[in-house]
Amino acid sequence: MEAILYVSHGSRVPAARREAARFVEQCKAAIDIPIQELCFVELAEPDIATGVDRCAAQGATRVIVIPLLLLSAGHAKQDIPAALKAAKQRHPSLEIVCGAPFGVHDAMIDIIIDRIGEQPAPLDHESMVLLIGRGSSDPDTKRDIAAIARRLQEKTSVPHVDVCFLAAIRPTLDEGFKRAQASIYRRVFIVPYLLFTGVLMKTVERKLQAMPVSDQQWHLCSYLGYHPRLVTLIQQQVQALSAAKKGA
Structure with a gap:
């Protein structure tokens, strides 16, 4: 059985x-x-x-x-x-x-797109995506997140998808936020590449709340979820x- x-x-x-x-x-x-x-x-x-x-x-x-x-x-x-x-x-x-x-699968890209689509603002030529991975010392983690970012950019035609990580590898969350702040994009869609809620999601939320007020629009998408x-x-x-x- x-x-x-x-x-x-x-x-x-x-x-x-x-x-x-x-x-x-x-x-x-x-x-x-x-x-x-x-x-x-x-x-x-x-x-x-x-x-x-x-x-x-x-x-x-x-x-x-x-x-x-x-x-x-x-x-x-x-x-x-x-x-x-x-x-x-x-x-x-x-x-x-x-x-x-x-893993790196088209269905995962579609889930990211669904989460971005839940936001009230459009994902257009004035937008970028900041994809936040959990992070791991395993080199495959960075490789796979980079592959997901490439597929997301290809599937949506968004001008730029950047990545950062919550632990173990760079660029760090702080570095990812700083690069997005310094970018030319009017809207930043933050996508936590996490399966469930928890401490790491709260870390992203606190980081966003501490951001200085600016003309940039920051949109925190839901974690992927089940x-x-x-x-x-x-x-x-x-x-x-x-x-x-x-x-x-």
Whole structure:
């Protein structure tokens, strides 16, 4: 019997955990697999080990692990595989297969465009976008955010998309804001490339509130959130991993 184990990043902020739980309920309704559980990499319970245990206790013989992560960095490359390896030692007869983070995908660009479209101002030739990533010491993070920025610019024809990061790598959030302030663009659309609310989103909000008054218009878009487009990506990933088993 197959099971799905959704692995969210985790947060100390209760609202973030509730957002993940609500999203998993949407996935459960869209995917016809009897066992579906949610767990977290860190900062919340249940952890990955407990998530696997819960799947096994319900009779799962094969667990499809779906990382609810935006990009492939330390959690996807190290933490999740290590936790799954330990779980496999406790459940040697259980088959565990792991999917990939959402990554650089056209659906992610469409979500950004949706969030920008929620703002009252137009994204036009007088506009720029400041794309804010979480940040990681993994070099793939900077590469992937740069690729997303290029695709966003191509898809919207906005004159300029700049990037900055909240941690670990440059340009920093302060540097990103300073470059936007010094730019020629009348409107700056700030897009936090984050999956859920929490401390990092509050950091962006505080930074914007501290900005000096100027003729520039600054528009803070919502973080990406557990957008309905992500359900489709997960459906496709589950179908591919299930088909791989059937074709083996």
